[in-house]
Each structure stands twice: as C-alpha cells, then as structure tokens.
Amino acid sequence: MKIGILQAGHAPDELRADRGDFNALFETLLAGHGFDFTTWDVVDMSFPASATLCDGWLITGSKHGAYEDHPFIAPLENMIRDIYAAKVPLVGICFGHQIIAQALGGKVEKFAQGWAVGRQSYDWQGETVALNAWHQDQVVSRPAGATVMASNRFCENAALIYEDRAFTVQPHPEFDADFVDGLARCRGPGNVPVAQLAAAKERLAIPVDNSRLANNIAQFFKTRTVS
Known part of the structure; x- marks a missing residue:
C-alpha cells in the first residue's frame, strides 16, 4: 500500500542530522505495517499531480499556522478537498x-490559553491515552461531518x-x-514559557501510547475505521 506523505514543515536542523525529517x-512510526512511502515537500511547493496517486495520504506537522499567509497553504487546502472528494484515506x-479541519470548513486559531508541550493525557x-504534544494552535470549530474521538480539558478537538474519509490527531x-527534549532545546526558548518546558522535561521518562496510535493510523489506511 502506497502512502503519500505531504510534508508541511521541516524538523529543526539540529535534530535532522540524527533523526531525519518529519517524514x-x-x-519509523508506521514500520512493519506493509506501507511504501513517497514524500512531497508541500511546504516547499512540491505537490503530487493527483489526489489518487497514492492509496492513502498523511499530512505532517509544521511550525507554520494553518491560518497564516504562506504560498503552500491554499494549494494544500485544495489538495485536501480533492483527496476528500476522491475518498482516498487521509490522516x-x-x-x-488543523489544515484538514480548516480546508473542510472548520476554524483554527492561536489558542488563548497557550501551549500544550510534552506528555498529555486524553x-x-x-480510555486514557497519553501522547506527546507540541502546539499552541488548535481546532476551535469542527467542520460538518467531523466527530470527536479524543479530547481533554485543554484541547476539545484532540x-x-x-x-x-479522514482521521486526524492534534498531538x-x-x-x-x-x-x-530536542524541540524543547531548539524551538522552546523564547516561544514556550520556561515553566512549561521544565514540566515537559520532567515527564520525558513517563511512557506514551505511540504504538497504539501507529496501529490506529495503519488500521484507518487499511480499513477506513479506527477502534
């Protein structure tokens, strides 16, 4: 099964050398599920020719805001709507x-209550599921057809x-x-409050449920369902 990764941003240079980019x-997360991957750097204006070129699509994180004026935002929204209309599974x-919600009629904004950084419970x-988060923006109004699968007091639409057609996750x-830990060192200072960075570092050793989400994503690509 061919999965197209639409890379909407890049990992910090300091982390890329050892860990690679977001794709x-x-x-790595989805290894062992039988997928082949091709990446398009949409943030750098490299887009696939067709919404049906892959069997499934995945849009990554980014340091940019979905509501900001960047050249790649409008064509990415158009691509999302094309994928959605073609009923190709989208993650x-x-x-x-955020950009999927916005493209389909929802609203994204810089959240007035600030950041979620590090391990969060949802x-x-x-069931309680723990995942690492790194965001200030969030979906504050859902599009028609979107149902909440996970939330907490800070993030209603997690x-x-x-x-x-689509399965999306904020963390x-x-x-x-x-x-x-690397993000806290490279992108945290000057952006995230010092106390929040310190609290996130204190929680680094506590396990998170990444493997469960990997299974959820793989299941959605293969069966269009999430359990």
Missing part, C-alpha cells in the same frame, strides 16, 4: 489535523474522525521523548 519519523497530525472514547504519535 522519517512517520516512516493529519498536528498542523495536518480521553479517547472512555482527535477527529470524518466518517471513512504527535511520531514524537518520542528524545525528540521532545
């Missing part, structure tokens, strides 16, 4: 979660399912403790 993190993570349809199942 490499997803290839979005963090920025991907109510996932009655995971959304759009029937059998980062592709981020492990080392990557969060």
